[in-house]
Amino acid sequence: MNSPFAILSLIICIPFVGMLFVLTAKDDAENATHNVSNVALFTILANLVMIWRVFMLVDEKTLRLQLFEKFDWLSVPDINLVFAVDNLSLLMILAVHLIILSGVIFIRQETAGQKPLMVSTLLFLSMTTGFFVAADIFSFFIFFEAMLLPLFMQIGMFGEFKKTERLGGFFLYNLIGAFILFVAVMLIYKFYGSLTLDRSDEILWDKNNGYIIWGALMLGFVSRIPVWPFHHWISSVTSKIHNPLVFIASSILPLSGIYGLVRFWPQHIPEAVSGYFIWVYVIGTVTMLFISLIGFIHKDAQYKIFAFVTVYYIMYLLGIFSGNHLILLNIGYALFGFLLVFGALEVVAAYVYRQERLYDSTSSGFLCRAKRLSLIYSFLTFAAAGFPVSAMFTNNFLILSQLLSVNIQLGTLLMLACIIAAAALVREMFRLKTDTKECILGKNEDLPMGLFIFMLFVVFMLLMSFIRPLWFVISE
Amino acid sequence: MLAFFLVAWPVDLFRREKTAKTFFTLAQFFLLAVICCTILFYNKSVFPRYWQNTPLTTLFKTFVYLLSWAWFYLSSKWFLTKNRPSFKFYAICFMLLFGFDILASASSLLTLGLAVPFVCAGCYGLIRRHWDIDRVREVSAAYVWTALFFCLLLWGGIGIIYNQTGSFEYAAVKSFFAAEPGGTVSLAGVLLILAPLMFMMALVPFHAWFMAFVSVGVLPVCGFMTLIPPLIYICTLVNLMRGCLPSFIETTAPFLTIFAVLSLTVGALSANRENNLRRLFAFLGIYCQGFALTGLIGFSGDDIMAAFAYIVVAILSFTGIYTVFLSLKRRSEYLSELETVSGFSRGRPYISAALLVFMLSLTGLAPTLGFFGCLSVISGLAENDAWGKIALLLVSQLFVANACLQVIRTLFFATSDNKFDRTDKAIYICLFINVIVIVAALINPAWLLRDALVILGGLS
Secondary structure, three states, rough: OOOHHHHHHHHHHHHHHHHHHHHHHHOOOOOOHHHHHHHHHHHHHHHHHHHHHHHHHHOEEEEOOOOEEEEEEEEOEEEEEEEEEOOOHHHHHHHHHHHHHHHHHOOOOOOOOOHHHHHHHHHHHHHHHHHHHHHHHHHHHHHHHHHHHHHHHHHHHHHOOOOOHHHHHHHHHHHHHHHHHHHHHHHHHHHHHHOEHHHHHHHHOOOHHHHHHHHHHHHHHHOOOOOOOOHHHHHHOOOOOOOHHHHHHHHHHHHHHHHHHHHHOOEEEEHHOOOHHHHHHHHHHHHHHHHHHHHHHOEEEEEEEEHHHHHHHHHHHHHHHOOOOOHHHHHHHHHHHHHHHHHHHHHHHHHHHHHHHOOOOOOHHHHHHHHHHHHHHHHHHHHHHHOOOOOOHHHHHHHHHHHHHHHHHHHHHHHHHHHHHHHHHHHHHHHHHHHOOOOOOEEEEEEEOHHHHHHHHHHHHHHHHOOOOOOOOOOO | OOOHEEEEEEEEHHHOOOOHHHHHHHHHHHHHHHHHHHOOOOOOOOOOEEEEOOHHHHHHHHHHHHHHHHHHOOOHHHHHHHOOHHHHHHHHHHHHHHHHHHHHHHHHHHHHHHHHHHHHHHHHHHHOOOOOHHHHHHHHHHHHHHHHHHHHHHHHHHHHHHHHOOEEEHHHHHHHHOOOOOOOHHHHHHHHHHHHHHHOOOOOOOOOHHHHHHHHHHHHHHHHHHOHHHHHHHHHHHHHHOOOHHHHHHHHHHHHHHHHHHHHHHHHHHHHHHHHHHHHHHHHHHHHHHHHHHHHOOOOOOHHHHHHHHOOOOOOHHHHHHHHHHOEEEEEEEOOOOHHHHHHHHHOOHHHHHHHEEEEEHOOOOHHHHHHHHHHHHHHHHHHHHOHHHHHHHHHHHHHHHHHHHHHHHHHHOOOOOOOOOOOOOHHHHHHHHHHHHHHHOHHHHHHHHHHHHHHHHOO
16 A cells, blocks of 8 residues: 555545435424535535645656555455556546535525435445546446446435436446446456456457457446437436436436546557447447537527537547547546536526526526626536637547547537537527516526635636646645 | 243243243343354264254354344334234244254254254244234145145155165265265255255245245244245255265256246346335345355355355345334334335435345445345356356346335335334344444455355365
8 A cells, every 4th residue: 555544545435424424414494404515515625625635645747546555355256445546537536526516515505305415425426436546447346336326316316307217227227337347347357367457458359258358348338428329318317307416416427437448448459349430430429419409409408518418428438439548638637627617517507497496487688687697607608618718628629639530521520519519508608698578587696605606616727727737736 | 942942931821921022031041042052062063973063054053043133132023013922933933943953954864854844844833923814824734735745855855865875974975976976866866855945945936935925924924034044044055065965066056057047037027026025025035045046056165155145145134124124114004015115215214224225235236245245156156157147147136126226216216205103213223233234344344254254265
């Protein structure tokens, strides 16, 4: 173990311990206003401090996994749990914490009945953090599967979801993906032992069922990304969620697939296999176009954000399949900005939606009267649309140019899909800025100060990430 | 164990103020004595020709006694709520434990031939404890005839083996077949001996009695029959196959595989169409037996270790689930229909959360302890390149997950405002302890199974 105070285990444990505190916290409207969300808030903030500390311990110049922690878990079969991080995983952890924090701050306005939501959120956060710090195949798989249950509970209880059978299908579908990954993990264990992730290149294609292992790994990860034919269960559930915290959590699920592919992407791919990648491009691009067009014509702002999230996830997937290892790092940095943008945008969109429902009014023109909301909403929409205000811009630019160099026709279509998804968001913003007499929402319904300050912080993070992604790291 | 009757019977006859607590108190003292004796005399036997203690049997028996103690305690709550006499329940359970003790330690086919009918008689006695239901007579009569049939098969099988080897003793039979491989007749004899064990384990297609039992059962009896016997039957099977019939391990493997596969499939599929919680979990119990048997079939040290780990974890989960059943009450009536417990999590969030943990553990999903149990079995199969079996296990796990999702949806996502009776604090304490054991064992499985692994490790 070369990690001080088992700091990586600690950042997994803190949300879990926070969850236990939330479980015991009082949660009634009269006596315990914000009690539960305060505990959750404090937990996430405490973990953010720890994550910041880990950033300082990591050597940002190297791309290798660092701060290894190893725990003997089982003797038969011989399995150790290994944790380690690099900049990519730390950026993912940081972004996930920040967007979940934004969701918690939004939810904090509700007074009571939030305990199950906060419990499942903190459990989900703990499992997601575990997933990003997992450095061997077994711990990676355990956390990959462990994310599912808290998410399922969140969606089931707070997703305002009427067809719970479909929700069961969503869970089982993801479970099948996890089982496919499990088969790969068992095969890897049989032939190579309990591999750490930085040794995944030892898995040979032409020996020891290499094709099956790689096939199962890729299928397991791709099943989490809403690309055809895997899109149905994800889109049918995620697009209908109006609770921002639940939406954010459910949108992190595809991230686990993208991250898994980034981690396991082989150095060398046989030509017999890479020849098929063109089909991945075709399917991915068609899915992107299809979803972006639906997003554009759909009236629900929530669906537009869902379409934006899906289109970008598929773009990153295709970026990985382009086979350029330098692009993988760009995808990491782009994902950081992308997560912050969509998480914050979802929160402000949910805020608008809530005000609409609360006052039973249209929101067309709301942004003309609510200045704080307008500032944040506009910035985030422009950031999402690809303006040079966050790390997304430069990194997406590199990823798109790589995709264009692979296949100019498909690359053009892919860019078109991104433009349509962005146009849908911009169109929604203009709708909110077009004043109408029917809109009774005014400046009194503007963003609460707490949420506004946090959103300003997110805006600051995005701007700084454009200048230097790891600006907050003070090297020791 | 027999001394329990000597004390409890006069108490039942002569003591005026006797409640379930009285008999539980007696039972716990005697169980404590039994546990101490089992551990102290772990390698001592009075009649080694007929039954013999080994570290393996001691391990299984100790676990069974501890579980029995826990279940006796929880059962006393049921008897107190219902204000029912409990002497016969505790007496029959002690009789069954005695039978299990002999069965697990049997070192002679003669002992096996006597212990099996004795245990069947005990089960019959327990079925007759279902006071309220008219179907009891019908179910118990069906059980008696089926059990009698399987006992006849057992005796027929023992007769064939005796005819071939000239001995009842495990060691003698083992050395006979080691020197002279058995033919078709011997194999038929072995299968006839194994069939009653499959019947007692309630493996498909011999599971009908168990389902009928659970359908009409009162909670303490159902719980006892679900939680206690599986470990003993596995121990008996291991003892028999390794100590007496190791030459037949390979030849009987396809037959055992059929039972395991059928139990897995039928258990997982049938659980999906059940609306009765007890029947649903009874099917999952059959599924778990099938899962454990799939991992056990090779009977190597690693196989036994994997099956033991899996079944211990499953039983811990079942203990939790049955504890939760004790809290599913409305107007002092215990609920078992799924629709009657909808929205349970609103009124009893902690108990629902505990049930969630137990169900997931039973399903074998990461990061619960059940994953560790499944992993033990599956890694053993992967070592033997049994990928077909692994695929079957994973598919059946999906069906089990779906069955559990059905329960989760009803308990957590339904919006109905059903009211439930206040839950006894003891149930909260028991659930808390169970969850702690599961979580602690998950963090480091060696805490729960270290000694077990050491003892069983000696087998490889």
